Amino acid sequence: MLSKLKNGLRKNNKGLISQITGLFSGGSIDENFWEHMEEILIRADIGIHATSKIVEELQKRAKDLNIKDVEELKGLFKNEMIKIITVENGALIEDDSLNVVIMVGVNGVGKTTTIAKMAYKFIESGKKTLLVAADTFRAAAIEQLQEWGKRLDVEVVKHQRGGDPAAVVFDAIGAAHARGTDIVLVDTAGRLHTNVDLMEELKKIKRVALRETTEGAVKTVLVMDATTGQNGIFQAKLFNDALGLDAIILTKLDGTAKGGIVVAIEDELKIPIWFIGIGEHPNDLQVFKPKEFVEAILE
Amino acid sequence: MFENLSVKLQNIFSKLKAHGCLNEKQVEEALREVRLALLEADVNYKVVKDLILKIKDRAVGVEVTKSLTPAQQVIKIVNEELVSLMGDICSKITFASKSPTIFMLVGLQGSGKTTSTAKLAHYLSNMGKNPLLVAADIYRPAAIDQLESLSKELGVSFYSDRKSNRCDEISKAGIKQATSEGNDVVIVDTAGRLHIDDEMMDEIKKVKKAISPHQTFLVVDAMTGQDAVNIAVAFRDKLDFDGLILTKLDGDARGGAALSIKAVTGKPIKFVSLGEKIDSLQVFYPDRMANRILGMGDVLTLIEKAEKAINIEEAAALEEKIRKQEFTLGDFLAQMQQIKKMGSIDQVLGMLPKFPGMPKNALAGVDEKHMKRIEAIIKSMTLEERNNPKIINGSRRLRISKGSGTTSGDVNKLLKQFTETKKLMKKFSNFSSRAKMGKKVSPFF
Numbered sequence: 001m002l003s004k005l006k007n008g009l010r011k012n013n014k015g016l017i018s019q020i021t022g023l024f025s026g027g028s029i030d031e032n033f034w035e036h037m038e039e040i041l042i043r044a045d046i047g048i049h050a051t052s053k054i055v056e057e058l059q060k061r062a063k064d065l066n067i068k069d070v071e072e073l074k075g076l077f078k079n080e081m082i083k084i085i086t087v088e089n090g091a092l093i094e095d096d097s098l099n100v101v102i103m104v105g106v107n108g109v110g111k112t113t114t115i116a117k118m119a120y121k122f123i124e125s126g127k128k129t130l131l132v133a134a135d136t137f138r139a140a141a142i143e144q145l146q147e148w149g150k151r152l153d154v155e156v157v158k159h160q161r162g163g164d165p166a167a168v169v170f171d172a173i174g175a176a177h178a179r180g181t182d183i184v185l186v187d188t189a190g191r192l193h194t195n196v197d198l199m200e201e202l203k204k205i206k207r208v209a210l211r212e213t214t215e216g217a218v219k220t221v222l223v224m225d226a227t228t229g230q231n232g233i234f235q236a237k238l239f240n241d242a243l244g245l246d247a248i249i250l251t252k253l254d255g256t257a258k259g260g261i262v263v264a265i266e267d268e269l270k271i272p273i274w275f276i277g278i279g280e281h282p283n284d285l286q287v288f289k290p291k292e293f294v295e296a297i298l299e
Numbered sequence: 300m301f302e303n304l305s306v307k308l309q310n311i312f313s314k315l316k317a318h319g320c321l322n323e324k325q326v327e328e329a330l331r332e333v334r335l336a337l338l339e340a341d342v343n344y345k346v347v348k349d350l351i352l353k354i355k356d357r358a359v360g361v362e363v364t365k366s367l368t369p370a371q372q373v374i375k376i377v378n379e380e381l382v383s384l385m386g387d388i389c390s391k392i393t394f395a396s397k398s399p400t401i402f403m404l405v406g407l408q409g410s411g412k413t414t415s416t417a418k419l420a421h422y423l424s425n426m427g428k429n430p431l432l433v434a435a436d437i438y439r440p441a442a443i444d445q446l447e448s449l450s451k452e453l454g455v456s457f458y459s460d461r462k463s464n465r466c467d468e469i470s471k472a473g474i475k476q477a478t479s480e481g482n483d484v485v486i487v488d489t490a491g492r493l494h495i496d497d498e499m500m501d502e503i504k505k506v507k508k509a510i511s512p513h514q515t516f517l518v519v520d521a522m523t524g525q526d527a528v529n530i531a532v533a534f535r536d537k538l539d540f541d542g543l544i545l546t547k548l549d550g551d552a553r554g555g556a557a558l559s560i561k562a563v564t565g566k567p568i569k570f571v572s573l574g575e576k577i578d579s580l581q582v583f584y585p586d587r588m589a590n591r592i593l594g595m596g597d598v599l600t601l602i603e604k605a606e607k608a609i610n611i612e613e614a615a616a617l618e619e620k621i622r623k624q625e626f627t628l629g630d631f632l633a634q635m636q637q638i639k640k641m642g643s644i645d646q647v648l649g650m651l652p653k654f655p656g657m658p659k660n661a662l663a664g665v666d667e668k669h670m671k672r673i674e675a676i677i678k679s680m681t682l683e684e685r686n687n688p689k690i691i692n693g694s695r696r697l698r699i700s701k702g703s704g705t706t707s708g709d710v711n712k713l714l715k716q717f718t719e720t721k722k723l724m725k726k727f728s729n730f731s732s733r734a735k736m737g738k739k740v741s742p743f744f
């Protein structure tokens with residue numbers, strides 16, 4: 001399942017991996033050890049706050065349990081990380097009813113491409129899927145989604161560039177009801193979380209979607225780039241405050257970034273992570289598995 | 300979380316008298332906060348380590364003087380070290396001796412290359428250049444359409460070839476067209492690629508070899524974390540580039556990635572991009588970036604912009620009016636239009652420092668749409684109403700709201716705000732004579 005990711009990590013992150021194996025193989029648990037551990041976590045973008053928390057927690061436990069063995073500590077460390085990024089949650093897609101997924105996020109994180117990947121996955125599992133071009137702002141955003149629609153042979157609901165995104169969503173949900181569609185994927189314009197005006201626009205899209213569907217049908221999903229640094233925390237917070245997020249999707253994990261920012265985010269917000277993106281092709285999308293995510297980093 | 304560093308340092312030094320020397324323990328305590336601030340700003344771990352050592356060397360034993368508090372002393376040293384790391388002078392853009400000058404933009408997926416290509420074209424057009432844009436991103440769906448559409452909006456030349464799957468050939472053909480049609484600048488937009496994707500890196504090398512650009516810019520997202528250095532080093536080693544364009548700085552990202560890249564690769568930051576609008580590309584100033592990383596806002600940029608946009612005589616006349624309580628809605632409108640000249644309201648607000656004591660929503664209501672609404676309302680008023688809003692009764696209110704496409708409630712809100720602002724401004728004007736900035740700026744800031 002995650003072998004592609006693991007291989008990618010193995011291939012590309014030699015530095016980090018050998019560092020971690022170096023850290024956990026032999027040697028004594030001393031001041032140097034902890035400092036080194038802090039370095040590894042910070043360099044994975046976990047951030048100084050979450051890092052300090054993890055390190056302190058482990059120090060306490062190592063002392064309490066009188067742990068001298070590095071292997072044992074490795075197990076504890078893994079569990080601690082897994083605990084942070086594991087969120088219990090219900091199904092994000094309901095069977096036998098209409099689901100509307102609104103994809104949001106800052107510019108260029110991979111919203112549109114991820115929609116294509118999700119559509120590919122859903123269609124494969126037999127779901128009737130519809131794409132909605134609600135990014136009416138960026139030049140050629142509609143054309144981009146349309147091109148994906150053509151490649152995947154899935155219908156795209158669109159209006160003109162500059163039109164009201166909420167109106168496109170309204171039309172799409174109408175069409176979905178009429179046709180018995182299972183999943184409606186809404187592509188929205190990239191926007192910085194600090195832009196109050198654009199956040200209002202998203203709220204309106206969500207209001208319309210909620211009004212036109214039954215309870216629980218609408219899911220709002222934040223797409224985040226794995227290379228994101230500490231600003232990711234603000235992205236998650238502000239999008240969550242404005243819209244209430246149901247899930248996060250982490251993209252571009254095929255690069256060298258570790259995506260550790262989600263550890264910091266989960267530590268505070270506890271929003272389930274749904275998928276990870278590991279490339280630009282429609283099948284480069286995998287369900288997020290906390291254990292494998294941590295293991296892929298630590299291996 | 301990102302509490303202003305100066306406030307934290309102030310607390311650390313609060314017990315320290317205004318005279319004496321900073322001892323090692325005090326400095327160490329302060330540097331812990333500095334380290335936190337730098338890491339939170341996404342400055343690379345290794346860079347932070349080196350920086351802290353340097354700062355410590357300089358800070359221990361520094362004499363605390365009357366004019367600067369200990370906290371200010373430390374910030375000054377930190378700031379100086381950051382600025383010198385980022386390059387002491389702002390590096391101006393240069394052109395080839397033989398036309399056309401070719402610029403090529405490269406970078407990861409989603410970093411903002413296409414938008415930056417258009418913004419750079421706008422910037423160069425304003426300098427009197429006549430650029431041609433080449434769309435050589437043959438992979439991302441509709442990437443070519445995006446650049447074509449942007450070039451139409453800008454009214455600049457455009458070249459691509461949708462049938463070709465060779466971006467080196469597209470680029471060469473674009474340059475040929477530029478040469479024959481007299482464009483003096485060519486900007487080549489390329490596909491986003493991962494620095495570890497050897498095939499794609501080979502491809503971009505081929506493009507570079509085919510067109511020998513005068514300058515190659517690496518486009519980097521200001522929100523990038525610790526990996527920024529790995530990315531930049533790989534692009535430098537495999538392809539080499541001449542400078543950075545830092546994008547998406549209009550948000551609340553501190554942009555420590557840029558500093559790290561400069562520190563590790565030695566490549567200068569050429570431009571920063573501060574918004575979605577086509578005119579949001581700016582030349583990079585190291586000192587301003589240092590302030591931003593430390594969380595002190597871009598006060599310098601703001602002052603410079605304010606100086607440019609605001610006519611000093613008008614400002615003086617306005618102040619006089621404020622003092623005498625003669626400030627009208629008409630003046631308010633003129634004032635707003637001046638602020639707009641400074642850039643979009645988001646840009647202007649983004650440059651202001653964010654203080655911990657500032658109410659969370661202090662700036663939330665002030666956005667572009669809101670400003671437009673206010674403008675529309677005032678423009679729908681008669682001159683008499685603008686000068687004396689007291690006469691606005693129910694029927695007048697209805698007429699104004701209809702004329703401006705707003706509601707009576709909106710009109711009411713504005714009138715109330717205006718009365719309050721007027722009161723506030725009166726208070727403000729009593730202080731303004733003591734303003735330290737030297738030049739008069741808008742009374743709204």
Ligand SMILES: Nc1nc2c(ncn2[C@@H]2O[C@H](COP(=O)(O)OP(=O)(O)OP(=O)(O)O)[C@@H](O)[C@H]2O)c(=O)[nH]1
Pocket residue numbers: 105106107108109110111112113114135138141188189190191251252253254255276277278279280284408409439491493
């Ligand atoms: N390597 C890699 N690239 C990705 C991944 N997901 C998306 N991309 C690329 O990132 C770039 C931007 O993706 P888009 O889907 O256009 O991003 P977006 O969020 O819709 O962008 P805007 O609508 O402009 O805000 C494209 O070149 C995608 O191919 C991923 O998981 N890995």
Ligand SMILES: [Mg+2]
Pocket residue numbers: 111112113135141187188189190
């Ligand atoms: Mg998109």
